[in-house]
Amino acid sequence: MSSRGGFDFKTSASGNHRAVTDDGGIVTLMEYMGKGGENVGDELVVLFSHLEYACKRIAALVASPFNSTLGKTFGAVGGSDDRDKPKPLDIVANDIILSSLRKSGKVSVMASEEDDAPVWLADDGPFVVVLDPLDGSRNIDASIPTGTIFGIYNRLVELDHLPVEEKGMLNSLQSGSKLVASGYVLYSSATIMCTSFGSGTHAFTLDHSTGDFILTHPHIKISSRGQIYSVNDARYFDWPEGLRRYIDTVRQGKGQHPKKYSARYICSLVADFHRTLLYGGLAMNPRDHLRLVYEANPLSFLAEQAGGKGSDGKGRILSLQPVKLHQRLPLFLGSPDDIEELQSYGDVQQKVNPGYEV
Numbered sequence: 067m068s069s070r071g072g073f074d075f076k077t078s079a080s081g082n083h084r085a086v087t088d089d090g091g092i093v094t095l096m097e098y099m100g101k102g103g104e105n106v107g108d109e110l111v112v113l114f115s116h117l118e119y120a121c122k123r124i125a126a127l128v129a130s131p132f133n134s135t136l137g138k139t140f141g142a143v144g145g146s147d148d149r150d151k152p153k154p155l156d157i158v159a160n161d162i163i164l165s166s167l168r169k170s171g172k173v174s175v176m177a178s179e180e181d182d183a184p185v186w187l188a189d190d191g192p193f194v195v196v197l198d199p200l201d202g203s204r205n206i207d208a209s210i211p212t213g214t215i216f217g218i219y220n221r222l223v224e225l226d227h228l229p230v231e232e233k234g235m236l237n238s239l240q241s242g243s244k245l246v247a248s249g250y251v252l253y254s255s256a257t258i259m260c261t262s263f264g265s266g267t268h269a270f271t272l273d274h275s276t277g278d279f280i281l282t283h284p285h286i287k288i289s290s291r292g293q294i295y296s297v298n299d300a301r302y303f304d305w306p307e308g309l310r311r312y313i314d315t316v317r318q319g320k321g322q323h324p325k326k327y328s329a330r331y332i333c334s335l336v337a338d339f340h341r342t343l344l345y346g347g348l349a350m351n352p353r354d355h356l357r358l359v360y361e362a363n364p365l366s367f368l369a370e371q372a373g374g375k376g377s378d379g380k381g382r383i384l385s386l387q388p389v390k391l392h393q394r395l396p397l398f399l400g401s402p403d404d405i406e407e408l409q410s411y412g413d414v415q416q417k418v419n420p421g422y423e424v
């Protein structure tokens with residue numbers, strides 16, 4: 067048994083850790099963040115308690131028998147013709163999170179993949195939240211896993227004097243290296259919140275009987291190499307030469323790691339990344355598709371905190387300065403040695419993007 071952050075960690079025969087209190091009890095997310103654990107500060111705890119509540123509502127919604135109607139895309143929402151139509155689930159998820167963050171009083175601005183511009187919430191909110199409320203929502207009707215991705219920054223107080231629109235935008239365009247915390251919530255057979263406050267990556271599993279997120283995966287360590295690559299393989303003929311050579315090499319077991327790699331692709335970023343964190347290897351989307359602010363930065367932060375890497379195929383994601391809120395880029399996440407080997411092929415970013423239909 068070892069001790070970290072005020073809690074003891076028991077190691078099972080399989081090598082997994084489980085956090086326990088002195089009296090053998092379990093550790094909830096709120097306890098872990100609080101004074102007996104990481105002590106991240108009361109304001110962040112309040113923010114997380116609201117985010118946690120919102121994500122539990124989304125978890126219930128994606129598992130609801132009524133979401134087969136809710137999940138359908140009805141085109142633009144908001145016009146008078148749309149008044150009685152159900153909203154797509156990613157818009158509903160966005161509304162749920164916005165309302166929770168507003169109630170927390172701890173968020174000055176929220177920038178969401180679903181909104182054209184950041185939404186200013188409270189002048190004195192200490193934090194900025196960027197998020198993708200329901201990634202992978204195209205999978206909902208087949209009950210394939212989806213997820214919420216979020217990043218949290220401090221409000222830049224030196225910008226307080228600027229007009230709301232301007233300071234909202236500049237606060238939301240902070241570099242990933244300034245993240246205070248980030249995370250995702252995976253809605254799958256289990257609902258899992260995986261998060262980092264800058265000292266390791268930890269996953270908490272929702273206990274539906276109590277409504278608490280329980281620490282189940284403290285200090286996740288991604289293996290230096292894996293044996294799995296995750297990519298939309300049907301795009302092979304649109305890939306650049308370097309990426310084709312890399313994938314051809316590792317699937318034949320002729321790479322630096324002399325093992326034949328296997329392919330896995332759920333086409334739901336949170337699920338593909340979660341598997342990669344736990345099993346190692348690479349999760350990638352080589353075309354300009356995923357968003358720097360809402361997806362690449364928060365997930366790269368988690369990858370690095372677990373000992374892995376987040377790259378755009380050339381260099382470190384967290385060192386990039388976002389210039390546009392909805393900026394898209396190629397994304398490669400995973401085991402450090404696998405990412406380095408991939409980058410050594412040079413030409414791995416997909417330049418052509420012909421507009422795929424599925």
Ligand SMILES: O=P(O)(O)OC[C@H]1O[C@](O)(COP(=O)(O)O)[C@@H](O)[C@@H]1O
Pocket residue numbers: 201202203204298333334335336351353355422424
């Ligand atoms: O079509 P591709 O290139 O395989 O992209 C799939 C990726 O797109 C996503 O569905 C996100 O796309 P959206 O932001 O358009 O929903 C990810 O969950 C998934 O990893």
